Amino acid sequence: MKFLFYLFSIAVILLLSCTSTNKVLKNEAKSQNNNYNILSLGDSYTIGESVCETCRFPEQLKDSLSNNTKDTSFNLKIVATTGWTTTNLLNGISNENLPNNYDLVTLLIGVNNQYQGKDFSIYEKEFPELVDIAITKAKGDKKRVIVVSIPDYTYTPFGKENTTISSEIDTYNAFAENYCNANNITFVNITDITRNGLEDTDLVASDGLHPSKKAYSLFVERLLPYALEKL
Structure with a gap:
């Protein structure tokens, strides 16, 4: 009886030891995965036309994520150019050798389709393609993707509150949101x-014409809670 009790005790000790070792290994693995990669895809609203490099929303989002997480670092890659349509962005991405290991991907695109008078059917076709690419780049996980709505440039001195343009931007945003x-x-x-x-x-x-640092800061306030959930 004593021998059986002895064997049972040894088994319990070994089990606890293995469990403890597994926890240590998991914690070590987690601590080694403190380097997060962010990819931001878009146009002038992503590259931050007319604002400083650290003022654009992807940079502010990266800094906010860093300030709200412990012992982590964030790498940001931006694929965006002022004036890009969905077609341009597709071509721009194809010219980059982007890995499929991003922890977070943002997509903001479409205003230049509207501004340049492109047929809406192009957006209907290419926006889903861009979303699929974003998912692929986000480790194949759509939960790591955030799509951002198109700003309304008519509420600027350049746009002069053009209601027709605002209505068209609403159409683009409604399609993307749906x-x-x-x-x-x-x-x-x-x-x-x-x-x-x-x-x-x-x-x-x-x-x-374009959003300011302050506007982008307000963008980030909206984006940050969703971004934190995805890390």
Whole structure:
């Protein structure tokens, strides 16, 4: 009987030891995975036309994530150029040798389709393609993707509150939001922030057209809770 009790005790000790070792290994693995990669895809609103490099929203988001997490570092890659349409972005991505290991991917695209008078059917075809690419780059996990709504540039000195253009931007945003909702992809609306640009001129950059650092900071306030959930 004593021998059986002895064997039982040894088995318990070994089990606890293995469990403890597994926990240590998991914690060590977690501590080694403190380097997060962010990919931001888009156009002038992503590259931050007319604002400083650290003022654009992907940079501010990276800094906010760093400030809200412990012992972590964040690497940011931006694929965006002022004036890019969905077609341009698709081509731009194909010219990059991007890995499929990003922990977070943001996508903000479409304003230049509208501005350049492209047929809406192009956006209907290419926006889903870009979302699929974003998912692929995000380790194949759509939960790591955030789609951002298109700002409304009519609420600027350049746009002069053109209601027709605003309505067209609404159409683009509605399509993107409906697509994201149907496919369980995070969609964050920041358009209403930019529609305060004529009342609060600090929301508009010095060029009288693009969002300012302040506007991008407000974008990040919306994005940050969703981004933190994805890490």
